[in-house]
Amino acid sequence: MAKTKVLVTVKTYPTLSQKYDELVCTAGFLEDGSWIRVYPVPFRKLDTRYKKWQWIELELVKNDSDPRNESFRPYDYEDITLGEVISTKNGWAERKKFALTKVYTNMSELIQEAKNRAIGTSLAVFKPSVVIDFIWKPCAREWDEKKVKAIYARAAQGNLFDTEEEKEVKKLFKIVDKIPYEFSYVFQSEDGIKRTLMIEDWEVCALYRRYVNEYHMSEIDACKKVREKYLDEFAKKRDLYFFLGTTLKHHFISKNPFIIIGTFTPPLAQPQEPSLFDLNYE
Template identity: 50%
Template sequence: MNTIDTKGNWFKRKQIVFNNIHTDIKKLIAEAHDKNVCTSLAVFKPTKVIDFKIEKVASNWDKKKVAQLKALNDQGNLFDMEELPFEIVEKLPYKFSYVIEDVNGVSSTMMIEDWEIGQLYRNTLAAAEGNEAIAVEKVKEKYFDYFALKKDLHLYLGTTKAFHYRSKNPFMIIGTFTPDIEIQTSLF
């Protein structure tokens, strides 16, 4: 497996990620809704991160929805060669979101659906011996106090098929890119 190192403050990675950065949320949403362009993945650079929201949600998956998904899985697929097990990932009891501002001063609240934020919550919850207050505080420290305030935060945004055309803003945060802030870029 090839890896792209982080030398030179992620220089090689920045060459890939910074190829097409969006800074205008309305323009990006218009591209998503335009059936000729249909942007569904993007790198977004917020001008400002205003807040980090933590919202308590249900601790368990909706049983009816799980039953429907299991039934679909059990039905199988004519083209699948092997049967895959039906597994349910543990549901996070919190929803995490950034409140961001774009280059035009437009404010948006975007949910973070990144695997890493969920794993950070689970790991800190275990280290805090089940204390949810400590776990969510640790998530906020990393994602707001560190990523948003001390790093050059870029957001990987994505949409889902279900909400792509019918949602006012179909994007959610599916990852973060957090190199150090550079005062002056390299000449070479």
Template identity: 40%
Template sequence: MPKKKILISVTTYPLPSRSYDELVCTAGFLEDGTWIRIYPIPLSFLNQVKKDIGFKKYTWIELDVKPRTDDFRPESHSPNNYDIKIVNTLNTNNFWEERKRICLNNVYTNKAKLLSDSKAPNNISLATFKPTKIIGFDVENDTKEWKNEWKELRKQTDLFIEIDSNPEKLIRKAPYKFYYLFEDDEGKSSRLMIEDWEIFELYWNCLRDSNNDEEKAIEKVKDKYFNVFTKENDIYLFLGTTMQWHRQRAKNPFVIIGVFYPKIKSQFSLF
């Protein structure tokens, strides 16, 4: 079978709540704008690709994948191999015009409609959602260390490279959880956790720039995601489910796996 052309748009930060195969959720769009989830993608492989060729989000790749038979979610696929061909990366010109053409083909604005489509027979598990209004940004304390059983799993599986037999040197445990609070087109509210790798990288960078002052780092993250984004950017949320909560038909099985944030195009904009 020919390789599929995929625009990689999501990589989530590894969390202890994730199942073995979903330590890192990688997802994106096919050429017709439909979603696809790819797992397992070894974290060590992602890191190596980023190091070798500067791979980043919104990059078109070609990859040989097949639908997963052990996952009822229709978007889920697994690689037949990891022979990835990098095609090109979409730029941010003209308010992300090229990215919008692929990522905004099917946009939900209604919570009830999305939750209905997430049930059988559709079982939608990946979606682009346009909040009518973002009303808040919450931060919760989380454990500062990986659970012991999670550490052991990371040592045992080839999804992670052992570095001096210490998996903590590969990726740090994020000590906070971040949430967006938002309303849909009927005023129905949601509070969903943000699992996008980008927000945790922002936290680590802010922590470094704040001389390891966690409170200052958190304020900087909140300032960007709530104060700056809501004023200067046109926010869309990439939502996804975990197989566990989707199968159990949780009240809302979705989390935020990515934030799509082109600048707002005003009537005074020339480009």
């Protein structure tokens, strides 16, 4: 089976699955600029394997349990070839070639595309007209107990064919921390409708954990610092775009099936100094 080349641009924060342990949704661009979703991806296998904006090559097959057009699953989780990491040189020019190939600006039109089974768009780059706020609210503080017990039970099981490294990983196995807050952007698009979309990007959750665990901030102070980063810096000082994705459960039934699965924040274009030849003399 031939390998597919994917430029990874999205890694969501892990969720728990009784079947696969911790799962991460990975998405990115193919060489032709079209979107692809790689799911499910076991977090413990792949978290340290690749970075965002890195080319990877792996064998993929259509995910039969997921009707969304862009959804594929790895054929072999271990057989992944790592490639170049695209830099941010020249104002993120190389990254823009992929991220800004097709940008949506009207949320209502994007939702219609998602609901249209002939099109079924489930991944998109989106540019909000106005970012109004970045908010947080409390959510469940702990993972589902039944799922946690099932995962730890599997981790404790020995396998005659485990390598020494795999055995050591099982000894040290610890489920990733649950984030007790949900973060969301409040914004408007060209349709003029005010919307609130949750963001499930790995980086927003990792930033919160860093403020709490490394800087020993209170939870509320950590949330305020996350807001400062995503609102005061990304929305006001950079050129902010959302990477949007639908959830499988809500794709065809929810009024708005999209969530924010990542952000793209190149620097704002610098105004060019006019030359003598550009000036209008009377």
